[in-house]
Amino acid sequence: MSALSSVILLAQDADKETLPPVNYPAILPVLIILGAACVGVLLEAFLPKHQRWSAQVFLTLLSLVGAGIALAFYLTDAPATGEVTLSGTVSVDRPALFLWGTLLALSLGAVLMIADRSVEPGGAFVATAAIRPGTVQDREQRLGAHPNRRDAARFGMQTEVFPLTLFALGGMMVFCSANDLLTMFIALEVLSLPLYLMCGLARRRRLLSQESAVKYFLLGAFASAFFLYGLALLYGYAGSVKLEAIANAAAGSDRADTLLFGGMALLIVGLLFKGSVGPFHAWTPDVYQGAPTPITAFMAACTKVAAFGGIMRVLSVGLESTQWEWRGILWGVAIVSMIIGAVLGLTQTDIKRMIAYSSIAHAGFLLIGAIVLKPEGVSSTLFYLLAYGFTTVAAFGVISLVRDADGEATHLSQWAGLAKRSPLVAAVFTFLLLALAGIPLTSGFIGKFVVFQAALADGMAPLVVVALVASAIAAFFYLRVIVLMYFSEPAPDGPSVTVPGAFTTAAITLGVVITLLLGIVPAFALDWAGGGTFAIQ
């Protein structure tokens, strides 16, 4: 023990004399995203209002593509075992690179939806967040969005959304590559705070939107507190916040287990909250329903990826040696999550809430993969995240298209007979629902298959059986929507489907094509996901 801490002290002494080397190529994607976010804030401050939207969209898309290119360049000669940099706080290994790539690609889809100004004229976001709901200005900003009024400069969207998205994305990328708990906590806050804000920025139904923001903020603050408390206890136990040091400390010592178990439990609760795993899911339906749909898409896809990236890293790097203590509990959590998601999903009447419960069920499936502490477990969960993310982004893209005079028509009864009015939209949404249900020839099936395969090989047959039953139950509520769209008569005053602009079309197409490709030729993505395991350094 004392030897270990003196080594750490020595290392700190050495740091004072020579700056630690930073592997810039490795972290360039994160730097690009965070740098672009800072530039975005400056653009907000200095550009006139009517130029901001185009400048921000350009900057955001450019930074996403640039980060992707930087990632691809680094991948060509990245060491297979991964490497740590920034004094060992960030670990750039294969799973982290896969998660970064996934996050960048999913954000691209989400940003395209955020940028769209044709589905909801003027954009899905309020013109100025400070306008109080129900006032004259509020009515004006809503009417101002009418296509006949061309003063988009006055009534356009709050363009801070773009830098906020980039900050959240940067936080997510750091979160799933953080090699110590303190970095992870800071990343958690960096990703969460912008999301809390963005949830409250819907142009219509502002009270609902603001309510969701407050709920998300309060519950998220609790979860952060849990995480921080767990972090503190683990620091007390191991004398370090580094995941590897915690692993070493737990792997054979006579220290007080109370600190370890208490810290572990609190830490995991905080992480599960972000991944909207039941029973820590309570915020999910409300926030998914209230937030502007593009933000819901971003949150549902990217937050899930980041959260599970973090969960997997903590479990397999930091807590692997104590897996017999937490594994049984996470079995239970996974079962609860699947059952809550599948059963409560049956009772939903709002399509966004239904997808929220679906995401809770999916979180249960993902957790099954995450607790398989073997290479197959990691690669299958990574693949699942990729597949699920794209399907979800596209699904929310379609949801944003079905509208009536009051904005999005999210009540299920309004979707009746949609196939008669817009066969293409109904067909696309049916495909996405089948993917969520895990029907073969979609990415959802391959995702479920690889996760179940990994779990069965690791001796978790009972869990897999529960997961299969939950899949079948969940299939029922996806089918119900298909029944509504195809086999029911349309309501006379039902919603119409907005013809999407180029941005939303691109986002939906991206999601659908990837869902189909991953379902038919998954070999490439599977190889990539199986490229390596978490670096333990």
Next chain:
Amino acid sequence: MTSTSGAALLVALLLIPLVGAIVVAFLRDNDKLAKQVALGVSLVEFVVAVISWISYDPSGARLQQAFSIDWIPAFGVHLAFGIDGIALVMIAVIALLVPIVIGAGWADKLPAERSAGGFWSLILLTQAITIGVFAATDVFLFYVLFEVMLIPMYFLIGSYGGARRQYAAVKFFLYSFLGGLIMLASAIGAYSLAAEELGSGSFDWATLVRVVSNAPLENQIWIFLGFFLAFAVKAPLVPLHTWLPDAAAEAPIGVAVIMIAVLDKVGTFGFLRYLLPMTPDASVELAPLVLVMGVAGVLYGALLATGQRDMKRFIAYVSIAHFGFMSIGIFAFSAQSEVGAVSYMLNHSISTGMLILVIGMVIARGGSSLIADYGGLAKITPALAGVFFVAGLASLSLPGTNSFISEFLVLIGSYGREPVYTILATVGMILAALYVLWLYQRVFHGPVRGNALVDVAGGPGTAIAPEVGARKAILDLSGREKLVLAPLLVLVVGIGIYPKPVLDVITPTVDATLSSVGISDGGN
């Protein structure tokens, strides 16, 4: 990638309906052209199937016309197809039935706002996927197609079906989907066994048969149960049958033919292709379970068929009884019963397919599927009555019809090994005579009566007798209907008298299947 010269035929069999489905789907605005193209495609497919049958060598390799392409190398998954005698027979049946169904549905009116292009496209898609299911030689691929098969069927029932179609479509889908998921768990289990045994996992059928059949009994039983559940839902065995009467009652006639005559055979096909070779020890161990379910199906199906008031539900229960017979034949493990069961799969498709079509023609005339709405129809439509009678006799396995030889082989083959179950099942034969003849009598004999016939004759208050009025309103079989029924009629009588060509094709495959179970009783 391996390939043999005959692979091109199988590729054609798979691709023709698939491409046809896509083409027909684009003909949404022109119903007539859509029908014509669909019929043309299905006839070409039938010709290819005949060529495939001719070029199949019964004494040749176990799997012929085979080919294989890598699909997901990480899991040893291949796009691998090949046919044996049993698969060939089933592929031939669906290739025969699809053009017949298209012909039979030529004049059908679809529900408002539904296009014929969509309907026939889904039928062709179902045909392509079903052929894939029968021909797949990779277990993963089989599972994928097994589940995907549900989707066109779901839309066929849900979009084009009767009043309670939503309920029936969802019930059908969920039953099969849950069964399939549990089969997936078993398939992954088999894969894990192969991975332990061979170092790298594989879903190749032959590899899995080799590995799993040597696994301990306990492992085999778990794998058996997963696959069995999926197949028992498909070939509805009591008590997993409850989706079929609803689906059959709500589905349009053509869809009911495809579903009962072909899709449900995937279940019994799965028993033969997957359960017996992969899990022989478990199959022998758990055979009593299947036999009990089979006998229950025979008796329960027969009793409920007798009590049905709706002709389409009647057909569903008749089929449940027949699937009971097939299961008994398969799990009695004698060469005769096994050959009987496989030929029963073919003959049930022909005779039941014909019976459903004829019932559809009755319903098309009276506009009702309730038995009580008809009576004395033979006076008005003698030809229809005649064909109905032949189809009914084939269903009750009268000697001289095709089903007789199958049922006879099943019973005689099973008696030696399982006398109690066989005797119980024989009671089902007697009940079959009762329910078929009673149905025929109620619908066709006696004075012209029933709401359906009285309504078309001008309603109850009119002065003219229903017989006279109905004769004006209801016509006997049209030329098209005769043309559609003729091939089936020929097969019913032809196979009934000379079944050798069929038995020759299936016997070697059945022998190979039986020898993998470790039972060869020399066919006595």
